Amino acid sequence: MTNSIEDIEDADCILIIGSNTFEQHPLIARRVVKAKDKGAKIIVIDPRKTMTAKQADLYLQIVPGTNVALINAMMHVIIKEGLIDEEFIKNRTKGFEELKKVVEKYTPEYASKICKVDKDLIVEAARVYGSAKRASILYCMGVTQFTHGVDNVKSCCNLALITGNIGKRGTGVNPLRGQNNVQGACDMGALPDVFPGYQKVNVAYEKFEEIWGVELNHEMGLTIPEMIKKAGKEIKFLYIMGENPMVSDPDIKHVEKALKSLDFLVVQDIFLTETAELADIVLPAACWAEKEGTFTNTERRVQLIRKAVNPPGEALEDWVIIKKLAEKLDYGDKFNYKSPKDIFEEIRKVTPQYAGITYERLGVDGIHWPCPNETHPGTPILHVEKFLTQDDLGRIFPIEYKNPAELPDDEYPFILTTGRIIFHYHTGTMTRRSKHMINEINDGFVEINPKDAKKLGIKNNDLVKVSSRRGGVAVKAKITENIKEGVVFMPFHFAETAANLLTNPAIDPYCKIPEFKVCAVKIEKL
Amino acid sequence: MKYLLVKSTDSEILKRAECGGAVTSLFKYLLDKKLVDGVLALKKGEDVYDGIPVFITSSDELPEVSGSLHCATINFGKIIGKYFADKKIAVPTKPCDAMAIKELAKLKQVNLDNIYMIGLNCGGTVSPITAMKMIKLFYEVNPKDVIKEEIDKGKFIIFLKDGTEKAIKIDELEERGFGRRKNCQRCEVMIPRMADIACGNWGAEKGWTFVEVCSEKGRKLIEDAEKEGYIKIKEPSKKAIEIREKIENVMIKMAKKFQKKHLEEEYPSLEEWQKYWNRCIKCYGCRDNCPLCFCVECKLEKDYMEKGKIPPNPIMFQGIRLSHVSPSCINCGQCEDACPMDIPLSYIFHRMQLRFRDTFGYIPGVDDSLPPLISELDK
Ligand code: SF4
Ligand code: SF4
Ligand code: SF4
Numbered sequence A: 001m002t003n004s005i006e007d008i009e010d011a012d013c014i015l016i017i018g019s020n021t022f023e024q025h026p027l028i029a030r031r032v033v034k035a036k037d038k039g040a041k042i043i044v045i046d047p048r049k050t051m052t053a054k055q056a057d058l059y060l061q062i063v064p065g066t067n068v069a070l071i072n073a074m075m076h077v078i079i080k081e082g083l084i085d086e087e088f089i090k091n092r093t094k095g096f097e098e099l100k101k102v103v104e105k106y107t108p109e110y111a112s113k114i115c116k117v118d119k120d121l122i123v124e125a126a127r128v129y130g131s132a133k134r135a136s137i138l139y140c141m142g143v144t145q146f147t148h149g150v151d152n153v154k155s156c157c158n159l160a161l162i163t164g165n166i167g168k169r170g171t172g173v174n175p176l177r178g179q180n181n182v183q184g185a186c187d188m189g190a191l192p193d194v195f196p197g198y199q200k201v202n203v204a205y206e207k208f209e210e211i212w213g214v215e216l217n218h219e220m221g222l223t224i225p226e227m228i229k230k231a232g233k234e235i236k237f238l239y240i241m242g243e244n245p246m247v248s249d250p251d252i253k254h255v256e257k258a259l260k261s262l263d264f265l266v267v268q269d270i271f272l273t274e275t276a277e278l279a280d281i282v283l284p285a286a287c288w289a290e291k292e293g294t295f296t297n298t299e300r301r302v303q304l305i306r307k308a309v310n311p312p313g314e315a316l317e318d319w320v321i322i323k324k325l326a327e328k329l330d331y332g333d334k335f336n337y338k339s340p341k342d343i344f345e346e347i348r349k350v351t352p353q354y355a356g357i358t359y360e361r362l363g364v365d366g367i368h369w370p371c372p373n374e375t376h377p378g379t380p381i382l383h384v385e386k387f388l389t390q391d392d393l394g395r396i397f398p399i400e401y402k403n404p405a406e407l408p409d410d411e412y413p414f415i416l417t418t419g420r421i422i423f424h425y426h427t428g429t430m431t432r433r434s435k436h437m438i439n440e441i442n443d444g445f446v447e448i449n450p451k452d453a454k455k456l457g458i459k460n461n462d463l464v465k466v467s468s469r470r471g472g473v474a475v476k477a478k479i480t481e482n483i484k485e486g487v488v489f490m491p492f493h494f495a496e497t498a499a500n501l502l503t504n505p506a507i508d509p510y511c512k513i514p515e516f517k518v519c520a521v522k523i524e525k526l
Numbered sequence B: 001m002k003y004l005l006v007k008s009t010d011s012e013i014l015k016r017a018e019c020g021g022a023v024t025s026l027f028k029y030l031l032d033k034k035l036v037d038g039v040l041a042l043k044k045g046e047d048v049y050d051g052i053p054v055f056i057t058s059s060d061e062l063p064e065v066s067g068s069l070h071c072a073t074i075n076f077g078k079i080i081g082k083y084f085a086d087k088k089i090a091v092p093t094k095p096c097d098a099m100a101i102k103e104l105a106k107l108k109q110v111n112l113d114n115i116y117m118i119g120l121n122c123g124g125t126v127s128p129i130t131a132m133k134m135i136k137l138f139y140e141v142n143p144k145d146v147i148k149e150e151i152d153k154g155k156f157i158i159f160l161k162d163g164t165e166k167a168i169k170i171d172e173l174e175e176r177g178f179g180r181r182k183n184c185q186r187c188e189v190m191i192p193r194m195a196d197i198a199c200g201n202w203g204a205e206k207g208w209t210f211v212e213v214c215s216e217k218g219r220k221l222i223e224d225a226e227k228e229g230y231i232k233i234k235e236p237s238k239k240a241i242e243i244r245e246k247i248e249n250v251m252i253k254m255a256k257k258f259q260k261k262h263l264e265e266e267y268p269s270l271e272e273w274q275k276y277w278n279r280c281i282k283c284y285g286c287r288d289n290c291p292l293c294f295c296v297e298c299k300l301e302k303d304y305m306e307k308g309k310i311p312p313n314p315i316m317f318q319g320i321r322l323s324h325v326s327p328s329c330i331n332c333g334q335c336e337d338a339c340p341m342d343i344p345l346s347y348i349f350h351r352m353q354l355r356f357r358d359t360f361g362y363i364p365g366v367d368d369s370l371p372p373l374i375s376e377l378d379k
Helices: A006-010 A026-037 A067-080 A086-092 A096-103 A108-115 A119-131 A149-162 A182-187 A201-212 A224-230 A252-260 A318-328 A340-350 A435-440 A450-456 B011-016 B022-032 B059-065 B076-083 B095-106 B128-137 B170-175 B182-186 B216-227 B238-265 B270-277 B285-289 B317-328 B334-338 B345-360 B372-378
Strands: A013-017 A041-045 A058-060 A135-139 A172-175 A237-241 A264-269 A281-284 A293-296 A301-305 A414-419 A445-448 A463-468 A471-479 A487-491 A504-507 A519-525 B003-008 B038-044 B051-056 B089-093 B115-120 B146-152 B155-160 B165-169 B197-200 B209-213 B231-234
Touching: A006 A026, A013 A026, A013 A119, A026 A041, A041 A119, A058 A119, A067 A096, A067 A108, A067 A119, A067 A149, A086 A149, A096 A149, A108 A119, A135 A149, A149 A172, A182 A293, A201 A340, A224 A252, A224 A504, A293 A340, A445 A450, A445 A463, A450 A471, A450 A519, B003 B011, B003 B022, B003 B238, B011 B022, B022 B038, B022 B059, B022 B089, B022 B115, B022 B197, B022 B209, B022 B216, B022 B231, B038 B059, B038 B076, B051 B059, B076 B089, B076 B095, B089 B095, B095 B115, B155 B170, B165 B170, B182 B238, B182 B345, B197 B216, B209 B216, B216 B231, B238 B345, B285 B334, B317 B345, B334 B345
Parallel strands: A013 A041, A013 A135, A041 A058, A135 A172, A237 A264, A264 A281, A414 A487, A445 A471, B038 B089, B089 B115, B115 B197
Antiparallel strands: A293 A301, A414 A519, A445 A487, A463 A471, A463 A519, B003 B209, B003 B231, B038 B051, B146 B155, B155 B165, B197 B209
């Protein structure tokens, strides 16, 4: 997030796109509620009329995968009606003229045909966002999980940049991270192309060779979809930690084949997941309450966690497992840590954003990175005075709308979009072991619009078969007005009715995220 | 012997004590003489806004838990019912703690024979977030620099690292939407007479604790502790008793004013309630934190409730809890504190209770009987 969670309360307009904030980030929704109580206008863009959409002043029920067209049209209106922040564009950005040219053709009428959203609603949303003093954008996987995910994100940035909604309280472009420490994992370089602190492997490798005292591979690594593709071929051994691709990755049938073709599979997790069941060796790990360390949350806040109980049985903290492995590999001297604090001291040394953070300073509230030195208070809001570019200017990238990789046709006439529900967490590794959660709901379903259901002769709770080019799933139908006509929705938590048997492994060319949010399916009554 | 002035005989305790050190000395007596297994109390956590319930079993640990924490809004009722039902304990109780414990005792969730309730007069608590915000806004200091806080003579006083202190009238803070929790503003029970004794500084001479003896057990405790030399006792003057009464009456009047304001003048309309219920994410926080919701098999989790969907139907979800709990609602505010969606839950529960009280005369946490409907069911 460019901004902090707390300052959302100060927004006059909150544009929520591709995020079901109330179900997936309730404590961020709480800030939305507070802003709304103070008079902020809420705009929600989502193919599903989610609980979040129901809180909105303006709700735009979009066709999945058409975000770019919609945002371009909003910018078209904003530019035409003079709602841009000229000062900001002039002093702080670059690329506006090109953007202007590109969005020229994205009239509300034109976008309305692509997105299937009433053109007047687009105009109104543009006016509300464009005329707000402080407007904040919240987005989530409904923006990123597309073959043009990066384009979507850039579009959101464009919108914020041309209206000057960045660098102050109650504004910003705010991706909501789905896990407590996914930000921290990225910060630490758990990505194929960077070392800690987003230092590119092909650039910073010498620095890290010196610090770590080993020779390093300076070629970019592989993303998960690439690993799965190469499993059994170039890749013979895979070590998976805290990830359950047998439920969470697209095209599970293919994932299973890939994992089974490995020579050796090690899975480290707190429970025996669907993926761990395929492993040659399972390393039992400690859960959050059983270890010490830091988590860095979606607002870049580094937070200290303390152990409440010891890990059960043979389970160990992740860092202890890694240290022991290193010792077996004769690298014990390089992993000579006695505690998570020792590791944090190294993190500070190699990660410029964390340099000023110490365990002592973290206290209960934590510190927002970047925090370059020990007297720096941390940075809840990014880009206040300048952007992190060589010339300090924010880049506006004109974006053309592109179709998703797989569109409905005669054989597979519906768009399937996938997501989560409030009661379960990701692949259910944890929540599906909770009595209270499974009492609430423990089965998958497919949401179908009543009009589509009628055409197919499907009634509520009927068992239907949803199939795509990759596989089929028998699942209960849930007939609801909340889903757009022509679109169906499935939660991906449930391995028995795995939505990801159907999804398309096509990926974004830049960040390699799979297109979980759009694929073509057909539906038959069973 | 109904009203007493009590003073500790322990110079260490007196040094730390805010007024006479009676409470700490009584705990010391109970622990030393092994009359209880332990004392359940609050200890200061990371800062003054953080209170952690601890169970201490030796009087050496008493310094950790003495002193009040007005920003720790924990209620002990449920903790005792859940974790200490089979222990002999002593516990310092604000009126809402004592009322919760009393209600739970009627419902056989705790056994009063096992509990010494050392009541503390209470003029209200402040939620930690509100406290930090108002300290930043109106006291214009960094909330982290506060090392101690106090409520005295209608003022919220903070003591800073650098030795200075700052005070602002609670009235003023509340006019601006800060100050005590909303339920505390409406609370009419300042003196916990349902506890075994009620302690405080209202009417007390400097260096003494004013104690009202409220039960036979309380009387014996005071007598024995004096006999064993833990405390000194003297009679308060008539004037002291009058002052205390006057303070109490003024505060009750103020509470009634707030009841009128919150529960009538500013009470949310039906549409506003609809808007609130539409935000409910069915997290069960209100139920889990309500001291009176203790059922092993809660009706809210039964199959006739529509499952797997939010917001839940308010007539069923909030409605069932209202019908089960509101007759005995003690307006402790735990539900509202817990609600992640900022739904003003204790407004509706408190208002329903007051209606119930007006109709049936039942005062929860004070009356010895069960609420009329529950007693009907019992027969
Ligand atoms: S309903 Fe709320 S205010 Fe009433 S007793 Fe329960 S938690 Fe306290
Ligand atoms: S809502 Fe009713 S059934 Fe559920 S715990 Fe509370 S009192 Fe018991
Ligand atoms: S605490 Fe609030 S959000 Fe949670 S169940 Fe209760 S009313 Fe709903």
